[in-house]
Amino acid sequence: MKKKLSDHCLSEEFIIDKFFKKLNYNKLGTFNFENDGAYLNLSKKYQTVVTTDTITENVDFFSKDPPESIAQKILCVNLSDLSAMGSLPKAYTLNISINSYIDFNWLKKFTNKLSRLQKKYNIYCLGGDFSKSKEISITSTFFGQAKSKNILPQNKCQVDDDIWVTGNLGDSYIGYKLCKSFDNKIDKKNILSFKKKYLYPTPCMFGYMAAKYINSAKDISDGFFGDLKKILNKKYGAKINLKSIPLSNNLKKILLDSQSKIYLKDILCWGDDYELIFTSKKKYKVKLLSLAKKNNIKLSNIGSVIMQRGVFDDSALLIKNISSYDHFR
Amino acid sequence: MKKKLSDHCLSEEFIIDKFFKKLNYNKLGTFNFENDGAYLNLSKKYQTVVTTDTITENVDFFSKDPPESIAQKILCVNLSDLSAMGSLPKAYTLNISINSYIDFNWLKKFTNKLSRLQKKYNIYCLGGDFSKSKEISITSTFFGQAKSKNILPQNKCQVDDDIWVTGNLGDSYIGYKLCKSFDNKIDKKNILSFKKKYLYPTPCMFGYMAAKYINSAKDISDGFFGDLKKILNKKYGAKINLKSIPLSNNLKKILLDSQSKIYLKDILCWGDDYELIFTSKKKYKVKLLSLAKKNNIKLSNIGSVIMQRGVFDDSALLIKNISSYDHFR
Numbered sequence: 020m021k022k023k024l025s026d027h028c029l030s031e032e033f034i035i036d037k038f039f040k041k042l043n044y045n046k047l048g049t050f051n052f053e054n055d056g057a058y059l060n061l062s063k064k065y066q067t068v069v070t071t072d073t074i075t076e077n078v079d080f081f082s083k084d085p086p087e088s089i090a091q092k093i094l095c096v097n098l099s100d101l102s103a104m105g106s107l108p109k110a111y112t113l114n115i116s117i118n119s120y121i122d123f124n125w126l127k128k129f130t131n132k133l134s135r136l137q138k139k140y141n142i143y144c145l146g147g148d149f150s151k152s153k154e155i156s157i158t159s160t161f162f163g164q165a166k167s168k169n170i171l172p173q174n175k176c177q178v179d180d181d182i183w184v185t186g187n188l189g190d191s192y193i194g195y196k197l198c199k200s201f202d203n204k205i206d207k208k209n210i211l212s213f214k215k216k217y218l219y220p221t222p223c224m225f226g227y228m229a230a231k232y233i234n235s236a237k238d239i240s241d242g243f244f245g246d247l248k249k250i251l252n253k254k255y256g257a258k259i260n261l262k263s264i265p266l267s268n269n270l271k272k273i274l275l276d277s278q279s280k281i282y283l284k285d286i287l288c289w290g291d292d293y294e295l296i297f298t299s300k301k302k303y304k305v306k307l308l309s310l311a312k313k314n315n316i317k318l319s320n321i322g323s324v325i326m327q328r329g330v331f332d333d334s335a336l337l338i339k340n341i342s343s344y345d346h347f348r
Numbered sequence: 349m350k351k352k353l354s355d356h357c358l359s360e361e362f363i364i365d366k367f368f369k370k371l372n373y374n375k376l377g378t379f380n381f382e383n384d385g386a387y388l389n390l391s392k393k394y395q396t397v398v399t400t401d402t403i404t405e406n407v408d409f410f411s412k413d414p415p416e417s418i419a420q421k422i423l424c425v426n427l428s429d430l431s432a433m434g435s436l437p438k439a440y441t442l443n444i445s446i447n448s449y450i451d452f453n454w455l456k457k458f459t460n461k462l463s464r465l466q467k468k469y470n471i472y473c474l475g476g477d478f479s480k481s482k483e484i485s486i487t488s489t490f491f492g493q494a495k496s497k498n499i500l501p502q503n504k505c506q507v508d509d510d511i512w513v514t515g516n517l518g519d520s521y522i523g524y525k526l527c528k529s530f531d532n533k534i535d536k537k538n539i540l541s542f543k544k545k546y547l548y549p550t551p552c553m554f555g556y557m558a559a560k561y562i563n564s565a566k567d568i569s570d571g572f573f574g575d576l577k578k579i580l581n582k583k584y585g586a587k588i589n590l591k592s593i594p595l596s597n598n599l600k601k602i603l604l605d606s607q608s609k610i611y612l613k614d615i616l617c618w619g620d621d622y623e624l625i626f627t628s629k630k631k632y633k634v635k636l637l638s639l640a641k642k643n644n645i646k647l648s649n650i651g652s653v654i655m656q657r658g659v660f661d662d663s664a665l666l667i668k669n670i671s672s673y674d675h676f677r
């Protein structure tokens with residue numbers, strides 16, 4: 020039988036000592052998690068960029084998802100926002116509300132995964148807060164550094180800018196549908212690969228590297244079309260070459276199967292890709308492509324910003340009924 | 349009938365525009381809440397102090413509590429932590445998870461209260477995040493400024509330090525019991541005053557003013573005894589003059605009534621006072637008292653730090669079975 024935390028009547032202090040203290044790397048300012056606050060010990064040469072996101076059980080993850088997946092999601096959603104701001108991540112705080120079903124093993128797996136991701140992204144945990152709730156809810160606030168002139172806005176694209184997308188879109192959508200179970204003919208190996216894309220999203224950290232060439236950037240978290248519309252800011256439109264939208268070969272196969280009932284438009288209205296969409300002056304095309312290649316990042320030029328409002332395909336037809344994921348609906 | 353948000357199918361964008369944008373004061377770095385991130389535009393002369401807290405329905409407040417009370421609680425718990433760190437508050441982020449019972453009126457009252465408190469404490473909202481959940485849960489991360497040498501640790505008291513407490517303790521405990529309804533003979537006017545102490549806690553912002561005279565400080569959020577023990581850090585003990593524990597006259601009356609079943613020890617194990625407890629070298633006694641008087645803050649010297657571990661009363665008797673509020677039990 021699993022040992023639940025509530026069976027042990029464990030104190031907050033014990034949980035922090037046993038599972039969370041390893042995440043502070045003894046960094047100055049964390050007070051080894053023995054203070055109610057902390058201080059950020061970042062370089063004064065840069066601005067401190069802040070972003071914050073909450074993920075909630077039954078909305079952003081299922082209660083039976085692996086704790087490693089939940090750990091990766093809470094870091095990914097924030098790292099991805101920092102990247103879209105042109106910023107290098109440095110530290111984060113963590114507010115965890117957990118219910119009594121969480122056990123020792125869950126906390127161990129969750130914090131071990133955080134620890135591995137901290138090493139990968141060179142970040143540390145600054146502090147946080149513990150509370151009880153009926154549903155698991157996790158908030159993280161992230162701190163990054165960027166030079167003032169390189170902090171990227173979301174809605175300052177210019178007419179004639181190229182529109183770029185990193186990585187592939189849509190695999191996470193299939194992964195989500197597979198986790199919810201949907202009728203399909205996808206082979207086992209590919210099922211795992213799609214599910215992994217949904218359960219273990221990986222932020223694209225290209226924003227900091229390419230910031231000086233970018234006018235406007237956003238991470239694709241609320242759907243390609245929705246995030247594109249945010250970049251266009253009700254001021255401009257876009258001409259999109261739908262054929263150049265980057266998709267994995269596995270996804271292409273599914274789209275070609277008329278029985279799959281998976282359509283490109285659904286994919287592009289769904290979020291959770293955590294790739295970047297950004298716009299840049301045409302003159303930076305070669306520089307961007309070479310920078311992406313050097314960093315082993317797939318980069319696709321998928322269209323350009325136009326004066327006329329609306330999103331058009333390459334035959335100049337208006338693409339209708341495009342929506343984005345709304346956290347409140 | 350109340351208009352619920354879910355009836356309207358309102359978008360996140362609409363809610364942010366209508367209720368939250370007023371909180372950013374058009375400050376540089378907030379991007380008028382049109383970016384997924386923001387940047388902190390604080391003076392480079394100081395360290396950036398960070399603290400974060402979550403409050404949850406049915407744990408930290410009741411679902412029918414006034415939205416103004418919930419707004420005051422989420423700011424108070426964080427402001428109080430910043431004060432205990434010797435820091436001046438500057439800005440904060442807000443992550444709100446709300447359920448479908450929240451209506452227009454709720455959001456209006458909640459954000460109007462935040463706006464009034466922002467003016468009082470000279471702070472602004474840097475950004476945040478919206479999500480859905482079964483229970484209301486609100487996280488806020490606060491940013492303050494302090495000189496490096498004035499950032500206060502919780503657990504660096506010294507033997508012979510005076511132990512100080514601001515304001516009065518325990519009114520919030522009675523207020524909580526009254527909100528939960530308990531048999532009492534308290535007159536109506538006083539009932540309201542006690543409930544107000546629980547529903548509208550006010551942080552004591554003395555920490556920043558007095559930082560240079562303080563060795564160790566904590567806000568009293570988990571109970572006087574529990575927070576005192578955190579300051580003593582399992583290294584030292586304390587001699588406490590129980591008669592000098594600051595209590596309101598209304599509370600003293602209740603304690604004297606043998607039928608009230610309210611005991612001093614229960615009060616001192618309960619949290620939510622949001623006053624400060626701190627230790628300071630004896631030589632600063634006069635300076636501290638004069639600083640407090642100048643700022644109209646009640647300050648009581650309630651004992652001193654001793655070498656022998658344990659908490660003793662003024663008859664040198666060990667005070668037993670003292671616990672603090674644990675967020676996880």
